[in-house]
Amino acid sequence: MLKIKNLTYTYPEGATALKDVTMELPKEHILAILGRSGSGKTTLLKCIGKFLKPQSGDIILNDESIFGIPREKLRRSIGIVFQELYLFPHLTILENMILAPVRVLKKDKEIVSKEAEDILAKLGIKDLCDRYPSQISGGQAQRAAIARALIMKPQYVLLDEPTSALDLNTTEEFGKWLLELKAKTTFVIVTHDVLFTQNIANFGFLFSKGKVQAQGTMEHIVETLKRKKHTGNDLPLRSNKH
The missing domain is CATH 3.40.50.300 (P-loop containing nucleotide triphosphate hydrolases)
Incomplete structure (x- = not known):
């Protein structure tokens, strides 16, 4: 607690x-x-x-x-996603996600990449893996930042x-x-x-x-x-x- x-x-x-x-x-x-x-x-x-x-x-x-x-x-x-998001602009969405698990948790890069893709798929943005933060919308960046927090499997x-x-439809899906x-x-x-x-x-x-x-x-x-x-x-x- x-x-x-x-x-x-x-x-x-x-x-x-x-x-x-x-x-x-x-x-x-x-x-x-x-x-x-x-x-x-x-x-x-x-x-x-x-x-x-x-x-x-x-x-x-x-x-x-x-x-x-x-x-x-x-x-x-404890994972925190601020409104400002703080995605690293020089890394792709996938690279943003796997950075901490590989460096901090010392996890295998290939295994973590698969976990990252699964999380992104659940959020409906798996097709954005190879894009940079500047190439995606605000709503997509929001979901990517949340996915990055989740991959650490925090309490x-x-x-x-x-x-x-997020628009109304995406907000409803996010809640589910x-x-x-x-x-x-x-x-x-x-x-x-x-x-x-x-x-x-x-x-x-x-x-x-x-x-x-x-x-x-x-x-x-x-x-x-x-x-x-x-x-x-x-x-x-x-x-x-x-």
């Missing part, structure tokens, strides 16, 4: 993004972290990935503080606004795919897309002003959004995708 304990993070310019956040992220679930831009949810992801170090609090993975785990080792347990995959570059995979990998979806997570998430957290304002089933989260507009969490309950 991944546990967040009393986490506080303040940016150098003085803005406090996380205020004494405590939460538990159980395995074999699809979890939603919802909130408007600036609510603290992406900062939380960056702390979990050790891109930022909180001023206080801790993050515990399987009874061990992540801040004592080397980042390369942590990547074997958790954290997704920052994963549907932002996550449901198929949740028995092996726990997905944590950080987003403002309530409708998407309402249909697939087991549990949700509602962020506002650096704090967890509500947590529970998605039914509870949606009811909270309907009931408590004054918290600043009046997220749209319908997708703006067409």
Whole structure:
């Protein structure tokens, strides 16, 4: 299990993004972290990935503080896909996928390449193996970045606004795919897309002003959004995708 304990993070310019956040992220679930831009949810992801170090609090993975785990080792347990994607522009999609398993996990290149092709096929982009990031669409790049995280077979995959570059049909297919995979990998979806997570998430957290304002089933989260507009969490309950 991944546990967040009393986490506080303040940016150098003085803005406090996380205020004494405590939460538990159980395995074999699809979890939603919802909130408007600036609510603290992406900062939380960056702390979990050790891109930022909180001023206080801790993050515990399987009874061990992540801040004592080397980042390369942590990547074997936690994969993160940020909205910016960070695909290496000089590598093909296939090369992007196999880089870490070959270099970090010391896996056989041919075996990993086959695994990569299988994952890309499930995401509907196997035909893009030999293309470079600049040669594919935003939605295709989104799926390629997620595939790259999955090939490490982590316990958790954290997704920052994963549907932002996907059309409605692709979003629906993506949701079905996550449901198929949740028995092996726990997905944590950080987003403002309530409708998407309402249909697939087991549990949700509602962020506002650096704090967890509500947590529970998605039914509870949606009811909270309907009931408590004054918290600043009046997220749209319908997708703006067409």
